[in-house]
Amino acid sequence: MTDAEAKDHKTAGTAPTAAKAQKAAATNGKPVIEPVKLRRRVIWAMIWGFVAANAFMIMRFFFPRTLFEPKSIFTVGTPPDFGLGVDTRFQQAYRIWVVRKPERLFVIYARCTHLGCTPDWKESENKFKCPCHGSGYDSDGINFEGPAPRPMDRAHVELNAQGQIVVDVNRLYTCERGKPCHFDDEGAYLVV
Amino acid sequence: MDWHQLWEIAAAPDNIPIVALLFLVPFYTWYGLRQALENDRLLARLESDPQMAKTHHRKTFPFKPGWPREVHVWPYLMRIEFLAAIIVTFILMVWSITLNAPLEEPANPNLTMNPAKAPWYFLGLQEMLVYFDPWIAGVLMPTLIIIGLMVIPYIDANPLGNGYYTFRQRRIAILSFCFGFLGLWVLMIIIGTFIRGPGWMWFWPGQTWDHNRLVFEVNRDLHQTFPFNYLVPNHWIPVALFGGTVLALYYLAAGYLVHRLMTGNEFTRKIYKRMSLLQYLTIQFFFVTMVGLPVKIALRLLLRIKYVWVTPWFNV
């Protein structure tokens, strides 16, 4: 007897008919069981379906539709707000530095490429210094000392219709040694 | 007739269970009693016909010789439980989809809800607050109810009706339980939900729940009511004594009636004989106390009597 049939018995007893009764008589009283297979399969399918659906619901339950975390896309004012050099205004709020070079403006994502600490901007030495393992970056965020493997990543920047700078720290531009450098990609900087 | 009001109450999400109760309780009462009466009829037949009594399988359910007296739990019971589970789940889902669990204004201690009602299953007790001091309604009664329920098996000396529905063999037991469960518990809840409006005032169904409604009620203590106000000097000692006596009298009188009930016919006497003294007294106490509630309620609602027994420390 197959597994399926065994299951069938759990859900429903036998469904006798006159014919069955005779047959039973014929085969020395032993009942021949002919369950309504399709119906039972359907039922089980539905039950397991329901359970599966519930599993899915519970999974989904753990991913709320909104969060109250700081935004990863935000505006930081207009280009004229930034003088030449490194601007640390938004380090606290968004963990970025806005760097204004003579001809372009870009945003460095303040995360050391070594182990992800947040470096500090040392105005006097004109460099970023990582407190964790002493990686040093120049004002462009290019590493020149310490264990950092590559320059600090840069965040995506663009101007919106109101002319404000929109930063997106979800889209980072890297410049790894030996790999093509993305710092000059469209969106990695703004021309000012 | 203010149908809108009625609908408002009935449709309030938190009252749905009570509405359900309105249908479920009567149904199951009927369902159970029907079984009981069938069994009683069977019993009657058996008693009238000793021959049958010997052979009969003594159930109202059909039985043929050769049929197994016991069946496998798997699948015969399992499948029913399974079915039940599915149906309950279905009911619960539909209920939850169609009706939202209530969520009102953020809690605000400075703004009292009117009426402020306890969860529905405690409304019986809240209703009791009208007739009794909080320490009775809120503390003593629940305790007594719990204890009372717990001792039932130990005070019910009737060996019959164990494991089958019957009315004839357990008249007193069933009646008194129904009195307690249906009359004092479920009914009170229904009153608390549908009848008690703003200010915990009594609104007949279909009466508009008016926050500004004014009613005139003067509740006097028993000893102040005519003619006692002449008899009882207005000092706490005589007052307390008077109330105490009245209460004592009630217990005696009611106790006597209960006794008559318990020794009403020869069957009950038989059971009475089986009782130990302790059992007897416990039954008396709980029975009389239980009956005391409607008495007090009646006194309050009909005769506007506030307290029977007034002492400086507590009132009854």
Next chain:
Amino acid sequence: MAEENKQKPNNQQEKKALTALLDQTKEQAKALKQRAVEEAKTYAEPEKTQLYRSIFRVKHDDQPRNRALSVLSNVFFHLHPAKINRDAVRYAYTWGMGGITFYVFLVLTVTGVLLMFYYHPTKVQAFRDILYLEHDVPFGKLLRNMHRWGAHLMVITVWLHMFRVFLTGSYKTPREFNWSIGVILLVLTLLLSFTGYLLPDDQLGFWAITVGTSMARATPLLGHEGPFGPQLGMTPYNDVRFALLGGSIVDANALLRSYIWHCIALPLVAAVFMGVHFWRVRKDGGISGPAPVVMESEVKEPRPGPTPVIMKPSGMRES
């Protein structure tokens, strides 16, 4: 090998040996394939596999023995006996209320645990968390509703269960004690529902709890408004209500306390008592009926003299 043969293409013997070798390997491959196929066939009947047996231990066909075993050997099912009174499966007798209550309790546990993932029992957040559940959390609303309505449903089913048990006199010997446990479970159910009431921290819950707990003020001796309470030095700050609320008013502490009671303390206690309840059901001889009716005439005379309740169950047929 192949390489060798490349190096010396013109050597005959080598060739032969090689072909032989090739055939041999072919043979082996075929054999392997055969074996694989056969083994694969056996998986058509998973219940024969070692894995399956290790899990289910018994073969499930409807041999009476196995039917019994399938119940006995399953941790979830073995609450039941292997066999029961043929008529006990009739809804007309049990109303199924006990089972349903238990099932609803399980549902409540699951939904409750899930809700705990989003709920903070603090004055600031509680209410917002409910809004969050209702508007942002997928299925949050559904879960919350199921939990709430489930709680109400449970109260109802518990009552009906009690009602049934009384009507069938199932509390009688030998099930007296289990009835008492049942009563305790009833109380626990009410308390569970009651403590949950406050958690959304809205007007409804707040005032329900205020009204509910204010009765505790009047506890004799222990409440500051109860008889002899004041005489015993009870104030709003040291009486039983204070112990319940953790304050003289329903506030942050009350919220936290009812949370703990609702989510941890009471469920644990209830679970323990349920365990006992079910266990006793089995030990007291399964569910009470439907038993054959007994005629008055068949009631045995008790032995003369009073029969103390505590010692011997009063006049029950020893059969």
Next chain:
Amino acid sequence: MPEEPVHDDPIVSQSMSGPLLVASLLLMVSLAWALYDEFVGLRPWKSYQEQFVHLYTQYLEKTTTEQAAAEQALRGSSAFRQIEQRLKEAEEAVAPQVSAIDSEVSLLDRRIAILTDLFATARGEVTAVIYRAETTSSEARRKRLLEQAERIKRGPFEARLPVPDGTLERVKYNYDELDTEYNRLKARKSSLMAERVKLLEHATALRKERDAYIQEHLVGLTEQQMRALLRKMETFDIEIKQIHIVQTDLVDRCESCHLGIREPLTLTAADLGGEKAFASHPTPDLLRVHDPERFGCSPCHGGNGRAVASVIQAHGRYKHWLWPLYARENVQAGCQSCHARDMVLEHAEVLNRGKELYRLRGCIGCHRFEGFDDERERLQAARQRIRDLQTQKAEDQLEIDRSIRAGDRAATNEEAQRFYARAENLRVASSGIDAEIEQLRLRTRDLLLEEKVIGPNLKEIRLKLHRDWIPVWITNPHEFRSTTKMPRFRLEKDEVQAIAAFLWQAAIPGELPRQPRGNAARGRELVETRGCLACHALGEGENAVGGDFAANLSRVGEKANYEYLVRWIANPRQRTRPYCPLEKRDLTPEDYAKHALPFRFDRENAVCPNDGEELRVEHMTVMPILRLTPEEVRDIATFLMTQRRQDPSSYAAADYMEDPGLVERGKSLVRNYGCAGCHEIAGLEEEGRIGTDLTAEGAKPIERLDFALLTHDAKREDWYDHKGFFERKLSNPAVFDQGKVKEPLERLRMPKPNITPSDITALTTFLLGSVEPGYGFPADYIYRPTDRRRDIQAGWWVVTKYNCMGCHQIRIGQPSVLMTLPAYQTPEGKEKLPPSLVGAGARLNPEWLAKFLANPALSETDIHRNGVRSYLEVRMPTFGFTVGEIQTLVRFFGALSAQAQPYIPPTLEPLTDREMVMARQLFTHPAAPCLRCHATGNPVHDRTVNAPNFLLAKERLKPDWTRRWLLDPASIMPGTAMPSGLFRQEGDHWVFSGPHPESFRGYRGDHAELLVRYLFQITPEEQRRLVGQLASAAGSPNAPAREVARSVVKSH
């Protein structure tokens, strides 16, 4: 164990798959339902967003093409071409150098990249070794390590660096060389970059100019910007859009559906397929001030910011949400909840109107409202303070004596000294107290004057009114005068009689001296020209002309007494008797006689002879003194007496008003209905307000608003909310007595206010927004202005109190009442209008302004005219402001035009003789003879002028403003008679546009400057002389002058 089941056993043989199948089918259904609810049913915003993306994209595509076309046109324009051309040239000019730099830089970059690696590694190795050296303990080891470091440093470090020709050169460095080289290259690079920028400076500037050109000349967004928006739509993801303000934990998801609100272009419902929800915010300026990222939406608009399950939920329009979305017509209520202290608020006309009404219609008479007319409260506070100080002073005095005595008795000298010193200090302290008390006294005096009430003083009705008319009026004021502020009380006939009787008999008895009649026709003319109509109106209903700030003057003749009118018009503040707050009664001549004092009381003599308390010596009315001549006064009064429909004698005689028996009842009624809230009534002067305080009415729990028997109707008809309550209460206060059985005195006392539906909306808006701070929004959002803005706030209260806007324009675009009158619509009429005060703060010297406000005649003797614009018929009245009010106003005007406080006038160096001559020529230049239009104080001449006298300039004006005025008056005061374009710019300075007189040859100075300096030191003699010349140089008055000026402008 019985074996196989028998087959006719129902239990064993029944199949249960049927029920199971049905049950599980149902289960499936419920499951499907649940899923639907989760993903569609409860998430309406999804469909909204899909719809928006679709519609908005369509819209953008349409408009983008249009914009593109417009932009192309611009790019085609010659101006743009020019710039582009210049840009191109500029770039080409420096192209070679730039490319050279670029190539070098790129080379440098590659070199640096390589060296960086090399250097970094080397440096790492060295520093590591040195560190070990530093930290090691054994000297030898240390030495060894240092040597090792040296060895490493010695290198050699090899690198293959690219060179310009593209090949690689092999270079060897030791550590230090490497270091220097590395740094050299970096330095070189940065210098090059700097150079590059320098080279391109000009080009960059041009590029900016070019882009700017498009921005300026293109209406709306550029094509590029539009494309950006379109891109946004392409990458739009459907999700809950929320504003979350962390500090206050505010969450608003409104923009999940209202997606167009903050779009940079203005979207109307029509643009987006008629979907209102998508339209952009009607007043973007407001969003600029209240950035949604900081304020969210719900703090202003109400609603449940977190809810997104359905529109009703989100708008909070359900039973259990306390802060529902404000209705469209009441939307400005949101402003009130933070700006309660602003009497006048930009963008909030409805709210402003509401507040105005609250005061004007006398709501304030019964209902206290924080900040409204709180003079009395402040008065009491001040008095209390005075009392406290006095007691303290007394104690000090005792202490002083005690210490002196102690000092006398002291054993040692030092001790004595100590005691005396102590006494000394106390004396100083108490003298300080005296100073404070003095200040407070002055303040109380001012407050007594500042406190005003809406209604007239009823102590004088016997002098003022026709007796039989009074009951008619009380019964139903609206019937007699449809526009009156007086509300209609629900009074029984007998109540009316009692009240009338009480008032009549409580009033001051007596007669006023007879006055001769005047000329009614002239009176009418005066009323129409002197500016009475800024507050009062003539004519009824449709043909009413004038303002609604004060009473409508038609039918005055039916009630008033001529003599009283004369007195009133001459000086409305004049009381018959002074009121003593301490004795709570009016003083009679006897009181003065007792102390052998003349019965004289005015601002100078405002002290009670009996107890030295500050007296109330003026009527509590805001009506000012118009400084009319006695004749004028009589003319006006006579005219007003003609304003009647029927003869006073036609009123039914009301002799019962003389019946003393009614007085007591009348008094209690008057008290009951709170008449004293708006009127001064004998014996009830100190009555408090009888109504509820409405400061936080909008936040009252709905349960506490008394809907009485209407509660259930309200719930059913869905107006069971604050809005519904206010609106019904205002339109008919009695409504909530409906069906109640009450004694007349128990009925709701609120009278029926005389207001239109739009007024009701305004008041409702005002009340809805009146909530205690922090109700429904974070408390720290409340507007707490600092100095300048606070001055403006404070100023508006005074300005509205005295209805300055009746005559003057103060906010840009706000018409004064006079401006709306027919008489002032013609060009000539416009010239007769009082000056606009927009920018007055920039124009006027504060000290002078203060002086002017105190006495607009600017003279003690010659007072029947305007101090500045004597040529205007409208008269700037004397409001009798208190010092406090004047300060407030001066600061207000200063703040309005962002002037620095306090004002320090710049010093203008005096003119040299040469400059004097030139300036005079300029001043009298035939092309623009200033004195043609400007007054000189010479009556003959002044009859023809329409501009102020220069002699005032020195004191009155601010030089910098004057200069700007000379350069371009039209831009400061559009439509002014002063001609523009008198000067034209030449390089960095301005020169006269007309033909230059001889003397100017070779003068490099600024002509306007010169003229200003002249004007600020012109003397009367000078002016007189010049006028003489002007007169001789015959020429008809101003019209030609203006012609000349115009011609000049044209020639320019």
